[in-house]
Amino acid sequence: METVILAVVIALVVILGAGGLVIGSRRSKHKQQQPPAPPSTPKTTTPPAEPRIGDEAEAPRDEPRRTIEEVVLPGPTTAPDAVEEVQAPPVEIERPEPTAGRLIRLRSRLSRSQNSLGKGLLTLLSRERLDEETWEEIEDTLITADVGVVPTQELVERLRTRVRVLGTRTPVELRALLREELVALVDPTLDRTLSTDSHEDSPAVVLVVGVNGTGKTTTTGKLARVLVADGHSVVLGAADTFRAAAADQLQTWGERVGARTVRGPEGGDPASIAFDAVKEGVAEGADAVLIDTAGRLHTKTGLMDELGKVKRVVEKHGPVDEVLLVLDATTGQNGLVQARVFAEVVDITGIVLTKLDGTAKGGIVVAVQRELGVPVKLIGLGEGADDLAPFEPGAFVDALIGE
Template sequence: MNTQVIIGIVIGVVLLLALVVGTGIALQRRRRISLTQAPPTRAVDGRPEVDKSGGYQTGSGFSFTQGGTATLEPETPKPAAPKPPAPKAAPAAPEPSVADEAEKILETEADGAPSEPLVVEEAVEAAETQTAAPEVETPAVETPAAETPAAEAPAVEAPEVQTPAVEVPETPEVAAAPQLDEIAPTEGRLSRLRGRLARSQGAIGSSMLGLLGAGDLDEDSWEEIEDTLVMADLGTAATTAVIESLRAELASDKVRSADDARAALHRVLVEQLRPDLDRSVKALPHAGGPAVVLVVGVNGVGKTTTTGKLARVLVADGRRVLLGAADTFRAAAADQLQTWGERVGAGIVRGKEGADPASVAFDSVVAGIDDGVDVVLIDTAGRLHTKTGLMDELGKVKRVVEKKTPVDEVLLVLDATVGQNGLMQAKVFAEVVDLTGVVLTKLDGTAKGGIVFRIQDELGVPVKLVGLGEGADDLAPFDPAAFVDALL
């Protein structure tokens, strides 16, 4: 009898111990699960997604739209990163010599070897660090078994000590956010920067208003008006059109005061700037991948600066941006672009100095598609429009990218201070790549704001953006009415 009682007690003790151990393990696991679930990382296609916008979500005075093939709602900031079919080593278009090289790039890509370009992407690093967290899940708690007698019981306490360690990976990458720049509001920039147009204001606005406000105009006055417009770089066609419209306005007898004259001049100039043209920047993603914007122009006009400024505006609009440094002539240009990217949290793909710019552009787009970004902005090297080889190379950059995805926007950057020569450049660039828009930089440093009229007149391509200073946020959307307001 005694033996049976003892056996019964032993079994009871063992069962009690098993219960205690089991409860300990369950409690500890539950605690661990709650910790690993905490990071607010969202997954896109199995990859943790990191908000690179620095939290900026502003309404934008800039107008962004999708390219021709677009079907997504502009508000949908995160398209799934679909993988377009790998490009076949298709027979190259019947292009001259560049076609062979383009094929080579595509073959390399199809082999899955993006070769030299380095991808500097904070998102990727962050993703790696964050995915590491869940792995901390399995500590050595499994050991205690039900059979183990009383002596083993204290072992249950041990795993508790490990708990604080689990919290460490919880510190998210958001630590990088405070280093990001604060971006000036994008709304109403042209009006806010109107002072920057002071020089053109004096040359066109004040002198024209002075002449028109003087009352009845004789032929000498009209000639003076004509000279003023020509001096401001409007060009003959635009000047003639403006004078004709002004004469008609004045003859209509509705202009009786200086205010009337001002209103008439405002109407005529705005009309001449063709407010009907589509000036939206096609920088929103397609159903199949990111928008691609190519930035081109001669040396020193402000391409890299404009690319950086545009990235800021897009980030401020909540977009994920990848920069492609296809300016492989100057390592400093890629460094400069990288700095712009780091300041707002945009990644960059860059090649070695002297690398094939088409290859870097292509790799940027591939990386952009893989990473599911909204837009890839490709900065190209400055090239003299008079050098045929360089211009051919630019054509190749565009063609090679187009083997992967459409190029939505080709922005020609022109320096407003060079006047006449800018037009020559624009014409040659337009022959090599279909321009979709012009960015007129350095308008703050010239009295020749009239170049805007001329470019649109002669190229038929809308001025979409204007650069009004060297500051990071001195880029504004071009709006005819606001521009004329700023001039008068």
């Protein structure tokens, strides 16, 4: 009996397997006979319609709601290509100290470089016997210090006369004598005041001129500090359009003391910028307008003519009160050549001697005054912002000969 049942089961399995093969073969044949399906098109998803006025709100979900304290807010995100804008810190406006007595405060710095001149003269004058050879050494000392030949001869002649009359020559008497003669040589009678007081309807205008490398732009910025320290309001004109960094440098100086800087495009017309600066000064009611001109080489006739044009254009607003020639004290006699050429183009009213602390040739003060017939009004004694000082003959000579 069991054998019969087993045989029936086997027969059923064989029959069912054969039927599956037949069905599978028919299906495969059906697939082969069907034409190829057309290329599929990308499936698009219709966006849900936006809710309109009157639509029912979505049914509330059964999720537990969080309190506001539990919600964590996302931090600020920055787009990958976004550039974070950095706010520049505000420029702190400085209030320089009043300039009264500034040269006296800087006397030690001046004396470190100039003291050899005064001490050398005192040593020679203190010799027991002042013969011709000694007087020649005194002359050489003065000429080496760039005092100039004619001023040196005048000073030596006066010293010889007074020493002969004096008779005894104690160190105190010699120092007093030398100081008196040097002060007379520097000429304290010259008017060294800066004309920076505004007129009734226009500001005072100051042109700052000079050759490349003398420190004109820095001097203009320091002069702005001098005027602000003395209670003046100032507008700066960046008319040096040939040097890329000049306008930026001048603007930085102005921002430090709250002075506005008028500037133009690089390579622009200097006369136009100078004109606009004075115009801005008139509009603001400023006391003074300082115009930094390009550092023109005195051998370039065209550039020198352009400087004359700047002055003429500015004078359409009113007179130019000061034309300050900036000279590098370390150039010595070459500075006199520059001074002559500039004086032919514009009427120089004053000299600014920079880097006077870096040379032992302080006699250039005397020489340049004699050459131009105008006074040294300001001297630069270092790299610091407040190292520009009004020139005072007595303090200058005291620094030369020491205490």
